[in-house]
Amino acid sequence: MKNLEKIDLFNFDLENGKQRPYIPLFYQTFGQPIGSAPVVVVNHALTGNSTVTGENGWWNDLIGEGKIIDTNYFTVIAFNIPGNGYDDNFGNLISNYQDYTVRDIARVFWEGLFFLKIETLFTVIGGSLGGALAWEMTVLFPDKVENLIPIASDWKASDWVIANVLIQDQILNNSDNPIVDARLHAMLLYRTPQSINQRFQRNKLENLSVYQIENWLINHGFKLKNRFRLSAYKLMNHLLKTNDITRERKDFLTILKDIKTNIHIVAVDTDYFFIPDENRETYHELKSIRENVFYNEIKSIHGHDAFLIEFDQLAQILEPIFNKQKQQTYVNA
Known part of the structure; x- marks a missing residue:
């Protein structure tokens, strides 16, 4: 900073x-x-x-x-x-x-x-x-x-934005791991099926049963959790629907x-x-x-x-x- x-x-x-x-x-x-x-x-x-x-x-x-x-x-x-x-x-x-x-x-x-x-x-x-x-x-x-x-x-x-803000708010207020779980949902709004499918092509991590897309999403969730506060996420998400x-x-x-x-x-x-x-x-x-x-x-x-x-x-x-x-x-x- x-x-x-x-x-x-x-x-x-x-x-x-x-x-x-x-x-x-x-x-x-x-x-x-x-x-x-x-x-x-x-x-x-x-x-x-x-x-x-x-x-x-x-x-x-x-x-x-x-x-x-x-x-x-x-x-x-x-x-x-x-x-x-x-x-x-x-x-x-x-x-x-x-x-x-x-x-x-x-x-x-x-x-x-x-x-x-x-x-x-x-x-x-x-x-x-x-x-x-x-x-x-x-x-x-x-x-x-x-x-x-x-x-x-x-x-x-739009109604679409307001609806997704509600889903995010529900996750942030009710999940046991709110930042991570909310981020999983959000990342799928920020990208497209074509982008995800082209990048990962149903591949799994080597010697593991975990799909690469699952690992990518979880990593994004924990990266945000490590640098972002729950109250900040709640506020920023809420602001979107007040636009x-x-x-x-x-x-x-x-x-x-x-x-x-x-x-x-x-x-x-x-x-x-x-x-x-x-x-x-x-x-x-x-x-x-x-x-x-x-x-x-x-x-x-x-x-x-x-x-x-x-x-x-x-x-x-x-x-x-x-x-x-x-x-x-x-x-x-």
Whole structure:
């Protein structure tokens, strides 16, 4: 957790009317000093964290010196969702996880940005839960975001997402080995039958009766258990079903009609979680009322997790957005 920093937030009012006396907001910055370059906020997914690049960086293929999100040109900021346990002593865990929504977390992130005296963002980007947060951050302050890039995500939780969140929540609250068992189920949402079948081909471990797919799933479960807390998993899973930019607001098109932000939707053609049909529908609806909305689709056998696998395709999709800004930075230097 190199260079992990903290902002103290006090008396934060949640969407449900309750007040949180204190929220520690942990974050990391990469690249150029704050105030000297365009800012890119990167939101992490369910089991992710603020280490987006560098040692153990989960998006090293996209963020760094000379990469698509070039730290020679941009200030990159990544917040930890409060309650994900990513700090020195696990001091920010949350037990009352059902009190929180994606909108609450988006507001927390903006409070952090304002504390850092950041008023505008070149881009807010994220995959899965991180993309949902990106949608909500943009709707909260549309005049402050130039580019919104939600990847393998959506502006709402569909019935399918809500149903799977319920299954995960039941496992997390009722299993004798909750993190491991919930992860087994989740991994099959994040991949596809084709990806699994192609990789393992019904093979067994040498001299054992255990199938390789069984061993792979169990290993994923225990790896997560060793680095993730149960309360964090419960919170992150719960947040997924609270994703809805229209809740207590106007309808989708009315909300987005007057927002000037460039919206770059990136779907995965085999995503079984945030399915591409929903993203295509969103794109076509938005395109009927505004020009600056764009749609790209990652082609992959790997399903939802393709945004963490298909880096070459994702780089090609993102390159025009970030290279344009780099060119402008160079011209104005």
